[in-house]
Amino acid sequence: MQYDVIVIGSGPGGYVAAIRCAQLGMKTAIIEKYNTLGGTCLNVGCIPSKALLDSSEHYHNAAHTFTAHGIKLDNLGIDFGQMIKRKQEVVDANTSGITYLMKKNKIDVHQGVGSFKDKNTIVVTKADGSTTEITTEKVIIATGSKPSSLPFLKIDKKRIITSTEALTLTEVPKHLILIGGGVIGLELGSVYARLGAKVSVVEFMDGIIPTMDKGLGRELQKVLKKLGMEFYLGHKVTGATAKGKEVTVTADNAKGEKVELKGDYCMVAVGRIAYTDGLGLDKIGITVEERGRKITVDEHLETSVKGVYAIGDVIKGAMLAHKAEDEGTFVAELIAGQKPHINYNLIPGVVYTWPEVAAVGFTEEQLKEKGTAYKVGSFPFKASGRARASGDLDGFVKVLADKTTDEILGVHMIGPRAADMIAEAVIAMEFRASAEDVTRASHAHPTYTEAMREACLAATENRAIHI
Ligand code: FAD
Numbered sequence: 160m161q162y163d164v165i166v167i168g169s170g171p172g173g174y175v176a177a178i179r180c181a182q183l184g185m186k187t188a189i190i191e192k193y194n195t196l197g198g199t200c201l202n203v204g205c206i207p208s209k210a211l212l213d214s215s216e217h218y219h220n221a222a223h224t225f226t227a228h229g230i231k232l233d234n235l236g237i238d239f240g241q242m243i244k245r246k247q248e249v250v251d252a253n254t255s256g257i258t259y260l261m262k263k264n265k266i267d268v269h270q271g272v273g274s275f276k277d278k279n280t281i282v283v284t285k286a287d288g289s290t291t292e293i294t295t296e297k298v299i300i301a302t303g304s305k306p307s308s309l310p311f312l313k314i315d316k317k318r319i320i321t322s323t324e325a326l327t328l329t330e331v332p333k334h335l336i337l338i339g340g341g342v343i344g345l346e347l348g349s350v351y352a353r354l355g356a357k358v359s360v361v362e363f364m365d366g367i368i369p370t371m372d373k374g375l376g377r378e379l380q381k382v383l384k385k386l387g388m389e390f391y392l393g394h395k396v397t398g399a400t401a402k403g404k405e406v407t408v409t410a411d412n413a414k415g416e417k418v419e420l421k422g423d424y425c426m427v428a429v430g431r432i433a434y435t436d437g438l439g440l441d442k443i444g445i446t447v448e449e450r451g452r453k454i455t456v457d458e459h460l461e462t463s464v465k466g467v468y469a470i471g472d473v474i475k476g477a478m479l480a481h482k483a484e485d486e487g488t489f490v491a492e493l494i495a496g497q498k499p500h501i502n503y504n505l506i507p508g509v510v511y512t513w514p515e516v517a518a519v520g521f522t523e524e525q526l527k528e529k530g531t532a533y534k535v536g537s538f539p540f541k542a543s544g545r546a547r548a549s550g551d552l553d554g555f556v557k558v559l560a561d562k563t564t565d566e567i568l569g570v571h572m573i574g575p576r577a578a579d580m581i582a583e584a585v586i587a588m589e590f591r592a593s594a595e596d597v598t599r600a601s602h603a604h605p606t607y608t609e610a611m612r613e614a615c616l617a618a619t620e621n622r623a624i625h626i
Pocket residue numbers: 167168169170171172173190191192193197198199200201203204205206208271272273274301302303304322323343434436437438470471472473478479480481482483511
């Protein structure tokens with residue numbers, strides 16, 4: 160079978176690339192080694208984690224905030240099996256939706272591991288060992304990533320687990336020890352904390368979500384502490400072992416003292432590593448970076464081999480589903496002869512704890528480092544009427560604007576529905592709006608989005624109305 164484009168990997172990078180290629184008139188195939196489409200994001204990432212976040216949030220609210228709303232509940236309890244079953248139903252609905260989209264767009268789906276025979280020929284190997292060869296003009300590699308670990312830690316997938324196993328546990332842990340205070344760890348840690356687990360976070364850096372604006376990490380830590388989570392910051396993990404149902408995690412604290420924690424599960428969430436196993440990159444001369452094993456690409460996301468592109472988690476940049484999707488569209492349009500563009504500085508980062516954390520653009524730390532003169536406007540949710548009504552008083556919106564031109568350079572928020580609210584900031588910044596531009600646009604009342612307008616008012620001339 161001869162194609163214009165073959166996409167290897169069906170995550171948000173791969174399936175979006177395939178759809179856009181098909182929309183642009185290319186004969187397109189997608190290869191996926193798993194039985195279901197959708198990649199990490201739909202199967203063991205974004206979607207199942209959000210399903211569990213929502214379920215655990217409902218339980219937490221029923222247990223802790225319903226009374227304040229005048230709602231009485233007797234015999235509140237957790238049916239954890241049902242929670243996990245529902246999560247799987249959500250995953251199944253999403254992955255079968257991708258199968259439908261492939262059919263709708265007349266994209267051939269080849270199930271099996273794709274590997275290069277040469278730059279125009281891909282061998283698809285099925286689970287039973289049988290192979291087929293398909294040929295193509297162009298290839299888009301979208302093989303994603305897998306959880307990484309520390310060299311001395313053995314993940315047994317039973318007691319010492321990654322995010323993948325944390326999505327399919329059969330019980331709520333009594334004491335979950337989390338190695339790593341980044342996005343994935345904190346999201347799943349907060350799920351289990353809400354369901355009643357003791358959760359201890361051991362983090363090497365001196366703050367959580369260390370790549371985001373420091374103020375967000377501080378506020379999030381405060382909120383998660385209220386949820387009962389414990390933090391061991393500045394601790395270097397030296398080992399984790401499991402014996403029966405007990406795990407022991409050892410670490411050195413900042414003073415070099417030994418610390419030992421005992422629990423029943425340990426989740427290792429120290430990042431993810433690009434996945435290129437079995438692709439046969441060496442056959443066509445594509446090399447990967449030593450650190451992170453990422454495929455090197457140029458500004459057109461083309462590898463060192465002409466006509467072979469790579470997108471998503473398998474290349475440099477943020478490991479985020481929407482970044483992978485944007486790159487999928489970018490490459491498809493580029494192959495079709497268009498001149499697409501991605502503004503990497505405006506890819507938002509989100510943490511789906513509650514309150515949610517979301518950010519786009521430069522952090523204060525980055526602006527200081529660049530020597531850019533900036534002004535800050537911030538607005539706390541406790542001053543928002545909408546947040547008062549819903550009882551979501553933690554958090555704030557912080558807007559950073561250029562001191563001279565008033566152009567918005569960064570927006571950092573922690574609060575209710577921040578994950579959705581950040582879209583306003585992205586659009587404003589994409590159109591290079593000033594803080595004052597946002598203040599001039601009407602914002603429905605009462606909404607959480609008014610906090611964005613108020614923060615922009617504060618940034619413009621310190622003229623926030625409600626604080
Ligand atoms: P992937 O989604 O990893 O897909 C790659 C696919 O390629 C896989 O299906 C794999 O089986 C297949 N494959 C690999 N090699 C081959 C081969 N040789 N032949 C055939 N198929 C192959 N991001 C967000 O933006 N928002 C979130 O809320 C979010 N939550 C997350 C929560 C968790 C717990 C995790 C683990 C990740 C989360 N992410 C989130 C990150 C997000 O899942 C990834 O950034 C995204 O899936 C990357 O997309 P991708 O297309 O590059 O690769």
